[in-house]
Amino acid sequence: MPHFGVNTKAELSKLLFVTTPEIDDVIQNRRRYYRNITRPKSDGSTRVLRVPDGNLKLLQDKVRRHVLDQIASLACVHGGVKGRSVTTNAKPHIAKRVVFTLDVENFFPSVDPTTVSTIFRALGFGGQALNALVDATTWDNQLPQGAPTSVGLANLAMYRVDVRLSVLARQQGFAYTRYIDDLALSGCRRLLDFRRLTQRIVEEEGFRVNAGKVKTMLAGTRQLVTGIIVNEKLNLPGEKRASIRADVFKIASSTSARSEIAVGRLHGRLAWLSSINPRQALQLQRRSVPG
Secondary structure, three states: OOOOOEOOHHHHHHHHOOOHHHHHHHHHOHHHHEEEEEEEOOOOOEEEEEEEOHHHHHHHHHHHHHOHHHOOOOOOEOOOOOOOOHHHHHHHHOOOOEEEEEEEOOOOOOOOHHHHHHHHHHOOEOHHHHHHHHHHHOEOOEOOOOOOOHHHHHHHHOHHHHHHHHHHHHHHOOEEEEEOOEEEEEEOHHHHHHHHHHHHHHHHOOOOEOHHHOEEEEEOEOOEEOOEEOOOOOEOOHHHHHHHHHHHHHHHHOHHHOOHHHHHHHHHHHHHHHHHOHHHHHHHHOOOOOO
16 A cells, blocks of 8 residues: 655645645635535435536545555455446355345445545644645545545455454355445355354444344345346346347337437447346347447
8 A cells, every 4th residue: 555655734734736725725615616416316316416516526536646646456345447347346245145235324424524534634634734635535424425536435444344344254255246335245044153253244344234234145045246146157137138138129110219318328328238138138239229
């Protein structure tokens, strides 16, 4: 792990390719740069994204690029890591006797400025530089979900959980992966005896397990990891494939349905399907979907 050895704002500004007054101005006025966006969650509740704009977003992008992206991710981490995805997260769990998944409750809000300060201090930041980084990357006493730096910092906040579960998985012959706040272990039936230990490890490191999203899936039942079926091979659930197919037919048969947003959304969904089921994606792409 790199050790930056940066303590002053002048040193930080040099690292981030910004001026000290620019850092000060963004931090002093960061309230005006955030906007709240409400998004529906699959369970019917809502998620509030605190999305940065303008110079704050530019500064956070620089922190992500020049600091957080310089830190190699553990092999088990798939969310927010270049070249990894929900697909690579699901692959290690194909054709296992037992798949066990759990979700960290209120993941981003549970990472507070004290935790973020500990992370940056471990990376070699101190003094004014440390304070500036914490102020630039947290808001309302938490990681703002929607900021460019939040996934990287959240991944580092989970470092001890990932290490402990990776060691457990290696010792017991299980597979372990994490995609943001979704954790998955899979293996033989012996995994059933380690479910409480897995949850205890997460809780001992300062996080809460969402009790409503803890799932044990045995072979012979549908096994899902980050929304992907892993029973025998990777596949999307039938309802997801049917939804994509319906979108294809709607856009292919109706000119009025071919808005730029609708077509772009469909191409994104087809690309997702192609990463999991290339043959079916190719069949649907041939249904006269506009380029």
